[in-house]
Amino acid sequence: MLSATSKIALLPPASLAARARAAVAPSVAASLSSRPLSSSAGAKKSLVTGEEGVHQTMQVSKAWRNKPLFRRQGDVRFKTGLEAANLLVAEAKRRDAHEVTFIDSVRSTMQCLSPIFDRNPRYAFVAKQLMEAERYIQFRVAWIDDTGVVRMNRGYRIQYSSSIGPYEGAIHFGHHVNSSIVKSLGFDAVFSNALTGFDVGAAVGGSDINPFDKSEAEIQRFCQSYMTELAKYIGPDIDQPTMGMGVSEKEIGYLFGQYKRINVKSSSGGKPFLSAMDTSAPGYGVAHFANEMLQDRGDSLEGKRVLIIGSGKVARSVAEKLLSFGAIPLTFSDASGHVYEPDGIDGGKLATINKIKNERGALLGRYIIASTTAQFNDPGSVLDIPCDLCIPCASMGDIDEAAVNKLADNGCVGVIEGGHGAVTPEARKVLKKRGLMYGPDKLTLTGPSIAYALGHKNATDERLAAEVARIYKDVKITAQEFNARGDLFAGANIAGFLRVANVMLNHGAV
Structure with a gap:
């Protein structure tokens, strides 16, 4: 039986968007959760108000617009959505100025979300919360190469958001992997996974090892060392790592082999954990x-x-x-x-x-x-x-x-x-x-x-094609609703954000 959170997460944009009103009352949530899960119903209605067209008579909560977005060295308020987006980017720079890739992701996303902040200032406060990951893990990965030399790499796992469901996301191996890239990919995964409409959270991990110039034995030893530490933080119904850049079925197999050596439980609900899905x-x-x-x-x-x-x-x-x-x-x-x-x-x-x-x-x-x-x-x-x-x-x-x-x-x-x-x-x-x-x-x-x-x-490929068609339609409608017709980048960011943000509003400050 679906939980209230699951029902909300599964709603399509045409239904979800109505939750973007200034007041998100429990009665509204209840009525929304009972609506059909079809994106075709009411496709012409606004994602924010449920009204026709993009110029709506939305009742904006003045209380949220008057609240300070930041309270560091004096209260900082905003008057427009673009001003709120700029303030959020500036805050990300203040905290993580050295992580250029992550800052670029935040800037691109917040610029797309500024129309939402205009229509409902409360969402700017949700975006501020979403800029910080729920958990960030960095650890040492020591392993021995074929010549007997001890090698050292950094391991990462950023569990960015579990608002909609358990963490899930790729593991990337490559010399380019660093904290900035992991945070950037984790932040983007929040929106990407939310677009699917399934109960999927967002996480990303990896290491700065180059898997292409290593022997098979070296990769196996590295994966075993990496998983020995990572196993403390992942598991069925907690965090599901998947294949990413430089990580194929072989690497996933080595990682799972070490995981089941350490843990007893390796599946949940009939779904195998750390399985090498269809590539x-x-x-x-x-x-x-x-x-x-x-x-x-x-x-x-x-x-x-x-x-x-x-x-x-x-x-x-x-x-x-x-x-x-x-x-x-x-x-x-x-x-x-x-x-x-x-x-x-x-x-x-x-x-x-x-x-x-x-x-x-x-x-x-x-x-x-x-x-x-x-x-x-x-x-x-x-x-x-x-x-x-x-x-x-x-x-x-x-x-x-x-x-x-x-x-x-x-x-x-x-x-x-x-x-x-x-x-x-x-x-x-x-x-x-x-x-x-x-x-x-x-x-x-x-x-x-x-x-x-x-x-x-x-x-199956037929089911994948059907889901892709549904998601594409949702994103296209979202872009139209926010005066960005044909801009799939803006549509994807807005639709993904609304799915996550509407659930986060029900969770409170967590």
């Missing part, structure tokens, strides 16, 4: 969102030439699903460079690339031996290749302003993020200016959370 879920989700976006424009993926940046498990599953839609994947890339197939990468060529990349540390350069048509690092930049769509699935910040301009000049009509933070904040502005379609990672990377919530037996 295709993230990539398939990205492809489904790309298809939804094109269909919304009266187009389809059929015949589209797609530039894929990266060659990890997500990039390759994106290519696999694109082929089923009739699209033409053109490229893959890694540390060695990029491979380009002028006539496209078909199923046979993709199978060859899969075989190469499934070997730890293997580089794409080996593919040239198996293909007579592939071009390696020709042209010099993968962005010089004409395409219809670009799906970056590799490093954070791969797509900057110059990259967007180059893609647009070469005929690209859209960028769909297949990796976390692949598009920089500055590049997002250029995408909007040049009129390119943009699928933000908060929206496109909801596949893993959907798959886990549905369970292994129910997480």
Whole structure:
């Protein structure tokens, strides 16, 4: 039987938004929780008031507008939503000025949320609370390499929000992982996981180890050391780590092996803990969102030439699903460079690339031996290749302003993020200016959370496609309600925030 919190968390934006009124009384909560869970009902109504259109006669609570947002060195109040957003960003800078990536995430998000603060000032106080994670864990990971030398890395797990449900989120291994990136990804995961409409909290973890230049034995010893400490803070119904950057089925298997060595309970409600979910879920989700976006424009993926940046498990599953839609994947890339197939990468060529990349540390350069048509690092930049769509699935910040301009000049009509933070904040502005379609990672990377919530037996591709269509529709409606028609980045932030914030209002100051 669903709890009151679960019912609220499952409400679609058209129902949830009515809870954004100035007064959120228990009677209102009760009436909302009994409404149908269909986003089609009342789709034209405002997310905040339930009225038609975006210019509503909302009764703003003056009491909240008159309260100080901060009380450090004198009371600090705000008059507009944008002023509240700027105050929140300034506070994040004051506390964590050295964590640039996290500050960028907060700034981008708060700018999107400013219309909510205008309509209901109370939400600015919820946003202030949400900027601080519930729990942040950093620890030493000591392990021995193949030569007998003791190695040292930092381990992280940030349990950001459990307002909607138990913590869940990826583990990332890579030399780029640090406290700023972990906090940024954790903050973004709050909104991304909330978009699914399932009882899913937000957490992110990882370590600054590079898994690609280590032997299998070294990775196993590292994972065992990492889990020995992490096991104190995670578990079924508490925190569910999932695969992320640099973490595949093998790493998850090593982590689970150590976890069950330490703990007795390793499953809950029929769902196995730390299970290696279907690795295709993230990539398939990205492809489904790309298809939804094109269909919304009266187009389809059929015949589209797609530039894929990266060659990890997500990039390759994106290519696999694109082929089923009739699209033409053109490229893959890694540390060695990029491979380009002028006539496209078909199923046979993709199978060859899969075989190469499934070997730890293997580089794409080996593919040239198996293909007579592939071009390696020709042209010099993968962005010089004409395409219809670009799906970056590799490093954070791969797509900057110059990259967007180059893609647009070469005929690209859209960028769909297949990796976390692949598009920089500055590049997002250029995408909007040049009129390119943009699928933000908060929206496109909801596949893993959907798959886990549905369970292994129910997480079929057809069910994933249906959930993606529902989420896309919710985000699109949300963007329209807040005068940001077509801005999926703003829509995703607002819809995710409302889901979390409305539950947090019922929990009080916790």
